[in-house]
Amino acid sequence: MRIVLLGPPGAGKGTQARRLSESTGMKHLSTGDILRAEVAAKSELGLLAKSFMDKGDLVPDSNIIAMIQQYIDDPSGVLLDGFPRTVVQAESLDKSLKEAGLPIDKVVHMSVDTDELIRRLSQRVMCTDCQTPYNLDHSAPAKAGVCDKCGGEVIARDDDKQEAVMNRMKVYQELTAPVLDYYKSHGDVAEIKAIGTPDSVFEKLSQAIGTSVSAN
Ligand code: AMP
Numbered sequence: 085m086r087i088v089l090l091g092p093p094g095a096g097k098g099t100q101a102r103r104l105s106e107s108t109g110m111k112h113l114s115t116g117d118i119l120r121a122e123v124a125a126k127s128e129l130g131l132l133a134k135s136f137m138d139k140g141d142l143v144p145d146s147n148i149i150a151m152i153q154q155y156i157d158d159p160s161g162v163l164l165d166g167f168p169r170t171v172v173q174a175e176s177l178d179k180s181l182k183e184a185g186l187p188i189d190k191v192v193h194m195s196v197d198t199d200e201l202i203r204r205l206s207q208r209v210m211c212t213d214c215q216t217p218y219n220l221d222h223s224a225p226a227k228a229g230v231c232d233k234c235g236g237e238v239i240a241r242d243d244d245k246q247e248a249v250m251n252r253m254k255v256y257q258e259l260t261a262p263v264l265d266y267y268k269s270h271g272d273v274a275e276i277k278a279i280g281t282p283d284s285v286f287e288k289l290s291q292a293i294g295t296s297v298s299a300n
Pocket residue numbers: 093115116117119136137138140141142143144145148165166167168169170173243252
């Protein structure tokens with residue numbers, strides 16, 4: 085099974101995809117997490133990606149498309165979080181999946197209004213080791229600055245700082261919102277309002293996907 089989670093930065097795609105991955109065994113494929121690991125490893129891709137990520141810009145399509153190829157036919161099923169983010173990426177994903185004989189089973193759009201997104205991102209912190217996200221408003225780590233899961237350092241992401249956040253919202257409207265129209269014109273998109281507690285959003289998401297989620 086392949087599920088695409090769409091939504092603006094701060095909609096909770098990563099949080100929900102992690103939970104869904106834990107409950108179904110599907111692979112959580114977050115291009116943001118992969119890129120942050122590349123940045124931390126100071127790889128060639130990481131060094132290139134950092135200059136775009138710090139400003140809130142998108143990393144070029146060609147780099148992203150090459151990066152995800154190895155993951156999309158995972159036999160456990162895949163939850164796509166943060167990809168595709170441009171129509172070019174969506175078309176490329178369609179082509180790769182068609183060649184592999186694998187369909188996209190569900191596209192879910194998680195919507196949240198802009199004021200709430202900005203508020204959430206200003207309170208978001210993340211583990212630099214395992215990338216678990218926290219929110220200082222309602223789900224802070226038990227010990228300030230320390231990850232509950234792995235003991236890693238928990239800090240704000242550079243691209244959650246105000247200037248980068250405003251640019252990410254603009255980039256989302258210009259380049260990623262058309263991906264939603266792309267999927268709507270190709271089939272069904274399940275719409276959920278991603279507001280309320282993470283538990284209540286998870287319930288809406290599970291319903292949107294179908295309660296009997298199978299891994300392949
Ligand atoms: P995220 O963790 O999904 O918010 O992604 C963080 C940053 O990584 C984005 O602001 C982009 O700079 C970059 N990024 C993640 N996914 C993609 C993608 N599919 N295409 C281009 N850039 C991406």
